[in-house]
Amino acid sequence: MKNAKTTTGKRTLALIAMGTLLLSVYGGVQGVLVPQATTAYAAVSSEDGTVQFTGTEQVAPGVTYRSFRVITSHGSAAGHLVDADLNNPKVELDLLHPDVVAQREPVSQMADEQHAVAGVNGDFFNISETHEGVAPTNSSVGPEIADGESLKAAVPNGQRFGPGLPAGTSTQDVFGLGVDGRARVSSLTLKGQVRTKNGLFDLDGLNQYALPVNGVGVYTHDWGATSRVRPTCGTDTNRNALCSTDTLEITVQNGIVTSINSQPGAGVIPDDTIVLVGREGGVDELSGFKLGDRVKVDYRLVTKDAPRFEFAVGGFPILRDGQPLNSLDDTTLAPRTSAGVSEDGRHVYLAVLDGRAAASVGMSVSELAQLMWSFGAHDAVNLDGGGSSTLAALQPGEQKVTVKNTPSDGSERSVANGIGVFVRH
Incomplete structure (x- = not known):
């Protein structure tokens, strides 16, 4: 644990050097803050550039x-x-x-x-x-x-x-x-792949309201019943750009392709089901899928x-x-x-x-x-x-x-x- 007086002095000097108007009261010392070395806050009279703690509850x-x-x-x-x-x-x-x-x-x-x-x-x-x-x-x-x-x-x-x-x-x-x-x-970045008999490709989205242009996203039960059209709207640089007209949606239940649609759908996705949504170049990745094909999808967020x-x-x-x-x-x-x-x-x-x-x-x-x-x-x-x-x-x-x-x-x-x-x- 750092010495409280030493830490207090360093923080006070740094605040002044930054030109901040924000000082606080911590550990009973007016105008300064002792970090986690103590947990006792104190309230002081209000002055320009101070924080006044007005109430405390455990x-x-x-x-x-x-x-x-x-x-x-x-x-x-x-x-x-x-x-x-x-x-x-x-x-x-x-x-x-x-x-x-x-x-x-x-x-x-x-x-x-x-x-x-x-x-x-x-x-x-x-x-x-x-x-x-x-x-x-x-x-x-x-x-x-x-x-x-x-x-x-x-x-x-x-x-x-x-x-x-x-x-x-x-x-x-x-x-x-x-x-x-x-x-x-x-x-956190998404690491995900879709594997089929014809090879594999990377995922570009997981349960998100906007997919990258030319991307493929996976939607699961966690997404909910909301329409999956919005993920194909806008671009990587313009949120208000028109929705893409070049889209494809693949439904996979228990690892088997059960439906193929040109437009994203809506409705609850069962626990045993995932939905792949592609736009522009992502459509090319999905276009080889056929009903009955086996598909394996893996994904995780990586720090x-x-x-x-x-x-x-x-x-x-x-x-x-x-x-x-x-x-x-x-x-x-x-x-x-x-x-x-x-x-x-x-x-x-x-x-x-x-x-x-x-x-x-x-x-x-x-x-x-x-x-x-x-x-x-x-x-x-x-x-x-x-x-x-x-x-x-x-x-x-x-x-x-x-x-x-x-x-x-x-x-x-x-x-x-x-x-x-x-x-x-």
Whole structure:
């Protein structure tokens, strides 16, 4: 454990050097933060450039909720923070998600259904469309892993929703928990193959609302009943481009091709069935299939570093190795959600900033990165914000979570996924 005074001094000097307007109070020292060496937060009088912690609740052993206000040059913003201590062997993280990928639910509902003690909203998602006759799928932009299972892969960068990506980031970036019990920010790519009697070819998508041009994607029971037309719309650089007219869909049940259709379909996919959807060049890969052919499909999400993820959710990095990324937006104020992790991977910080109201102005993405660093995060991602920003937690003596922030829509929005904090008994 680092010496608290030494760490405090280094963080204070670094904050000043960065020119940040965001300082905080941690361990009873005004204007500075001692990282995970201590867990005692203290509230102080509100001053320009400070964070004032206004309330603390012990959600569960190893899980603490705190409310705070932060003063910036733009005004005052209300904030909410969940600190999950993964040093406690009973504290875990996992994906909050509906029953299927192409569906949305409120954070509080998902948390209660999955028995989480706290949670925040997760990735940006396919909430609106301009394609005639094609409805939004409500599925997320980035990868999803839940309880060790690969649920979906990332859409092309040009097909995403949300603010512009900082240089060096992509839709494949994730925040997650490794099988070693440590959280980290990394990325996930799809590794998959389709093998037939005529050879094999690579998969380009898994249960995602947009496939790469010339690609082939696999859709499983996890996708849901939503139409599979949307994955063939847009291009790798233009989300609003027309839907492709060159498509093919192959249904495979128990390893045998049972149907071939020129247009993607809809409806529940049985557990023993997969559907392959191809567009443009991907049609050429599928065109040799015949009814009765045997097909073997393998796929998994692979991380660029070890160990493998037990849980992961999409989000673009804003803090890496203790430094805010270059080119982060420093002007647009909005409600924000972020997930951060300490350098040792053992402390997770889930934060929501309210905004778009007289009592809370929100934050820029650049300010959010600085705020997460001040809490003790070494790496952090930006998650969906605006009306999606939601933080929910159990209150003492309650059996269901309570939404702690003030959603900017006036009520809690249904979202594609979230990060859940669990305490196993």
